[in-house]
Amino acid sequence: MESVRIRRELLEYLLELAREFYPNEFAGFLREKDGVFEEVLIAPNPHFGRSSAFFDTWMLPYDESIKGTVHSHPGPNPWPSEADLHFFSKFGGVHLIIAYPFTENSVRAYLSNGERARLEVVD
Template identity: 40%
Template structure:
Protein backbone atom coordinates (compact mmCIF):
# COMPACT_ATOMS: atom_id res chain seq x y z
CA UNK A 1 0.00 0.00 0.00
CA UNK A 2 1.43 3.37 -1.04
CA UNK A 3 0.28 6.21 1.17
CA UNK A 4 -0.18 9.78 0.04
CA UNK A 5 -0.10 12.94 2.15
CA UNK A 6 -1.53 16.32 1.25
CA UNK A 7 1.23 18.92 0.86
CA UNK A 8 -0.68 21.27 3.18
CA UNK A 9 -0.79 18.65 5.93
CA UNK A 10 2.97 18.08 5.66
CA UNK A 11 3.59 21.85 5.72
CA UNK A 12 1.41 22.18 8.81
CA UNK A 13 3.48 19.49 10.56
CA UNK A 14 6.74 21.21 9.61
CA UNK A 15 5.39 24.48 11.02
CA UNK A 16 4.27 22.76 14.23
CA UNK A 17 7.78 21.33 14.60
CA UNK A 18 9.30 24.80 14.16
CA UNK A 19 6.90 26.26 16.72
CA UNK A 20 7.74 23.56 19.28
CA UNK A 21 11.53 23.64 18.76
CA UNK A 22 13.65 22.73 20.72
CA UNK A 23 10.97 20.39 22.06
CA UNK A 24 9.42 17.56 20.08
CA UNK A 25 5.86 17.59 18.84
CA UNK A 26 3.70 14.58 18.05
CA UNK A 27 0.39 14.15 16.23
CA UNK A 28 -1.61 11.41 14.58
CA UNK A 29 -2.13 11.06 10.85
CA UNK A 30 -5.77 10.85 9.90
CA UNK A 31 -7.51 10.21 6.62
CA UNK A 32 -9.29 7.61 4.61
CA UNK A 33 -7.95 4.84 2.44
CA UNK A 34 -4.39 5.71 1.45
CA UNK A 35 -4.76 9.50 1.71
CA UNK A 36 -3.50 11.33 4.78
CA UNK A 37 -5.51 14.53 4.85
CA UNK A 38 -5.39 15.66 8.47
CA UNK A 39 -3.26 15.96 11.57
CA UNK A 40 -5.00 14.89 14.75
CA UNK A 41 -3.63 16.71 17.77
CA UNK A 42 -4.22 15.09 21.13
CA UNK A 43 -2.80 16.30 24.44
CA UNK A 44 0.87 15.37 24.71
CA UNK A 45 3.89 15.90 26.92
CA UNK A 46 7.02 17.13 25.23
CA UNK A 47 10.70 17.62 25.93
CA UNK A 48 13.89 17.96 23.92
CA UNK A 49 14.30 14.17 23.57
CA UNK A 50 10.76 12.81 23.59
CA UNK A 51 7.07 13.45 23.14
CA UNK A 52 4.36 11.28 24.67
CA UNK A 53 0.89 11.43 23.17
CA UNK A 54 -2.17 10.58 25.25
CA UNK A 55 -3.89 7.99 23.05
CA UNK A 56 -6.58 7.51 25.68
CA UNK A 57 -7.99 10.85 24.44
CA UNK A 58 -8.55 9.53 20.90
CA UNK A 59 -12.23 9.73 19.94
CA UNK A 60 -13.90 6.34 19.71
CA UNK A 61 -14.00 5.02 16.17
CA UNK A 62 -11.37 7.40 14.76
CA UNK A 63 -9.11 5.65 12.27
CA UNK A 64 -5.43 6.41 12.74
CA UNK A 65 -3.24 5.88 9.67
CA UNK A 66 -0.03 6.57 11.59
CA UNK A 67 1.98 9.13 13.51
CA UNK A 68 4.13 12.15 12.85
CA UNK A 69 6.61 13.70 15.23
CA UNK A 70 9.68 15.88 15.25
CA UNK A 71 13.31 15.42 16.15
CA UNK A 72 14.94 18.71 17.19
CA UNK A 73 18.18 17.57 15.52
CA UNK A 74 18.95 16.90 11.84
CA UNK A 75 18.65 13.13 12.49
CA UNK A 76 15.35 11.65 11.27
CA UNK A 77 16.29 8.09 12.21
CA UNK A 78 13.76 6.44 14.56
CA UNK A 79 14.80 5.76 18.14
CA UNK A 80 13.88 2.59 20.05
CA UNK A 81 10.94 4.50 21.59
CA UNK A 82 9.85 5.60 18.10
CA UNK A 83 9.91 1.99 16.90
CA UNK A 84 7.72 0.94 19.82
CA UNK A 85 5.20 3.67 18.94
CA UNK A 86 5.30 2.73 15.23
CA UNK A 87 4.43 -0.88 16.06
CA UNK A 88 1.40 0.17 18.11
CA UNK A 89 -0.29 2.91 16.05
CA UNK A 90 -1.03 2.80 12.35
CA UNK A 91 0.92 1.78 9.27
CA UNK A 92 2.86 4.89 8.24
CA UNK A 93 5.07 7.13 10.38
CA UNK A 94 6.83 10.37 9.57
CA UNK A 95 9.72 11.99 11.42
CA UNK A 96 10.41 15.64 10.64
CA UNK A 97 13.91 16.81 11.57
CA UNK A 98 15.55 20.17 12.26
CA UNK A 99 15.63 22.64 10.48
CA UNK A 100 12.16 21.47 9.35
CA UNK A 101 12.43 22.38 5.68
CA UNK A 102 10.39 20.76 2.93
CA UNK A 103 12.99 17.99 2.53
CA UNK A 104 13.77 17.47 6.24
CA UNK A 105 11.57 14.44 6.87
CA UNK A 106 11.49 10.70 6.35
CA UNK A 107 8.75 8.12 6.32
CA UNK A 108 8.78 4.64 7.88
CA UNK A 109 6.51 1.63 8.02
CA UNK A 110 5.34 0.09 11.30
CA UNK A 111 8.52 -1.99 11.60
CA UNK A 112 10.76 1.07 11.18
CA UNK A 113 11.82 0.37 7.62
CA UNK A 114 12.07 3.42 5.34
CA UNK A 115 9.12 3.64 2.99
CA UNK A 116 7.93 5.96 0.27
CA UNK A 117 5.01 8.31 0.63
CA UNK A 118 3.74 10.57 -2.13
CA UNK A 119 3.15 14.25 -1.42
CA UNK A 120 0.07 15.38 -3.35
CA UNK A 121 -1.81 18.61 -3.90
CA UNK A 122 -5.40 18.92 -2.83
CA UNK A 123 -7.70 20.02 -0.06
CA UNK A 124 -8.31 18.43 3.31
CA UNK A 125 -11.87 17.66 2.22
CA UNK A 126 -10.63 15.20 -0.38
CA UNK A 127 -11.23 11.55 0.42
CA UNK A 128 -10.27 8.42 -1.50
Protein backbone atom coordinates in the same frame (compact mmCIF):
# COMPACT_ATOMS: atom_id res chain seq x y z
CA MET B 1 9.36 0.44 -1.16
CA GLU B 2 5.80 1.18 -0.11
CA SER B 3 4.47 4.66 -0.85
CA VAL B 4 2.67 6.99 1.58
CA ARG B 5 0.57 9.86 0.23
CA ILE B 6 0.09 13.20 2.03
CA ARG B 7 -1.61 16.44 1.01
CA ARG B 8 0.84 19.30 0.45
CA GLU B 9 -1.23 21.59 2.68
CA LEU B 10 -0.98 19.13 5.58
CA LEU B 11 2.75 18.61 5.09
CA GLU B 12 3.35 22.37 5.14
CA TYR B 13 1.27 22.66 8.32
CA LEU B 14 3.25 19.85 9.99
CA LEU B 15 6.53 21.55 9.06
CA GLU B 16 5.24 24.78 10.61
CA LEU B 17 4.22 22.92 13.80
CA ALA B 18 7.72 21.43 14.06
CA ARG B 19 9.24 24.92 13.74
CA GLU B 20 6.84 26.40 16.31
CA PHE B 21 7.52 23.70 18.93
CA TYR B 22 11.31 23.76 18.41
CA PRO B 23 13.44 23.07 20.46
CA ASN B 24 10.81 20.65 21.80
CA GLU B 25 9.36 17.72 19.92
CA PHE B 26 5.73 17.69 18.89
CA ALA B 27 3.55 14.72 18.03
CA GLY B 28 0.16 14.01 16.54
CA PHE B 29 -2.03 11.48 14.81
CA LEU B 30 -2.68 11.46 11.07
CA ARG B 31 -6.13 11.07 9.56
CA GLU B 32 -6.41 9.43 6.17
CA LYS B 33 -9.14 9.78 3.57
CA ASP B 34 -9.15 7.77 0.34
CA GLY B 35 -5.53 6.70 0.83
CA VAL B 36 -4.17 10.22 1.47
CA PHE B 37 -3.23 11.78 4.81
CA GLU B 38 -5.28 14.96 5.09
CA GLU B 39 -5.48 16.04 8.76
CA VAL B 40 -3.53 15.95 12.00
CA LEU B 41 -5.04 15.43 15.44
CA ILE B 42 -3.09 16.55 18.50
CA ALA B 43 -3.89 14.23 21.40
CA PRO B 44 -5.35 15.69 24.60
CA ASN B 45 -2.89 16.45 27.44
CA PRO B 46 0.36 15.93 25.53
CA HIS B 47 3.86 16.41 26.91
CA PHE B 48 6.27 17.84 24.34
CA GLY B 49 9.85 17.89 25.62
CA ARG B 50 13.32 18.41 24.16
CA SER B 51 14.04 14.70 23.84
CA SER B 52 10.59 13.12 23.69
CA ALA B 53 6.91 13.61 23.12
CA PHE B 54 4.34 11.73 25.16
CA PHE B 55 0.58 11.42 24.91
CA ASP B 56 -1.90 8.94 26.26
CA THR B 57 -3.37 6.98 23.36
CA TRP B 58 -6.25 5.98 25.64
CA MET B 59 -7.41 9.62 25.49
CA LEU B 60 -7.94 9.45 21.72
CA PRO B 61 -11.49 9.30 20.42
CA TYR B 62 -12.47 6.20 18.49
CA ASP B 63 -11.63 7.25 14.95
CA GLU B 64 -11.09 4.73 12.17
CA SER B 65 -9.59 7.44 9.94
CA ILE B 66 -6.47 7.64 12.17
CA LYS B 67 -3.93 5.61 10.22
CA GLY B 68 -0.61 7.08 11.32
CA THR B 69 1.43 9.32 13.56
CA VAL B 70 3.83 12.21 13.15
CA HIS B 71 6.49 13.62 15.43
CA SER B 72 9.45 15.92 15.15
CA HIS B 73 13.09 15.46 16.09
CA PRO B 74 14.78 18.72 17.20
CA GLY B 75 18.07 17.44 15.77
CA PRO B 76 18.97 16.60 12.17
CA ASN B 77 18.55 12.81 12.61
CA PRO B 78 15.38 11.58 10.83
CA TRP B 79 15.89 7.95 11.88
CA PRO B 80 13.59 6.33 14.47
CA SER B 81 14.97 5.78 17.96
CA GLU B 82 14.45 2.51 19.85
CA ALA B 83 11.51 4.17 21.65
CA ASP B 84 10.08 5.24 18.26
CA LEU B 85 10.37 1.70 16.90
CA HIS B 86 8.68 0.30 20.00
CA PHE B 87 5.80 2.77 19.61
CA PHE B 88 5.54 2.06 15.86
CA SER B 89 5.14 -1.66 16.57
CA LYS B 90 2.39 -1.04 19.13
CA PHE B 91 0.38 1.60 17.29
CA GLY B 92 0.70 0.35 13.72
CA GLY B 93 0.11 2.26 10.52
CA VAL B 94 2.47 4.84 9.05
CA HIS B 95 4.77 7.09 11.03
CA LEU B 96 6.35 10.36 9.90
CA ILE B 97 9.45 11.85 11.50
CA ILE B 98 10.23 15.50 10.76
CA ALA B 99 13.86 16.33 11.56
CA TYR B 100 15.52 19.72 11.95
CA PRO B 101 15.66 22.00 9.88
CA PHE B 102 12.01 21.04 9.26
CA THR B 103 11.92 21.15 5.48
CA GLU B 104 10.22 18.79 3.05
CA ASN B 105 13.59 17.07 2.55
CA SER B 106 13.91 16.32 6.28
CA VAL B 107 10.67 14.29 6.49
CA ARG B 108 10.85 10.49 6.55
CA ALA B 109 8.02 7.94 6.50
CA TYR B 110 8.17 4.55 8.19
CA LEU B 111 5.91 1.53 8.42
CA SER B 112 4.99 -0.08 11.74
CA ASN B 113 7.90 -2.54 11.40
CA GLY B 114 10.38 0.36 11.07
CA GLU B 115 10.86 -0.11 7.33
CA ARG B 116 11.21 3.14 5.41
CA ALA B 117 8.40 4.16 3.02
CA ARG B 118 8.41 6.65 0.15
CA LEU B 119 6.58 9.92 0.88
CA GLU B 120 4.48 11.19 -2.01
CA VAL B 121 3.18 14.76 -1.74
CA VAL B 122 -0.09 15.39 -3.59
CA ASP B 123 -1.93 18.65 -4.27
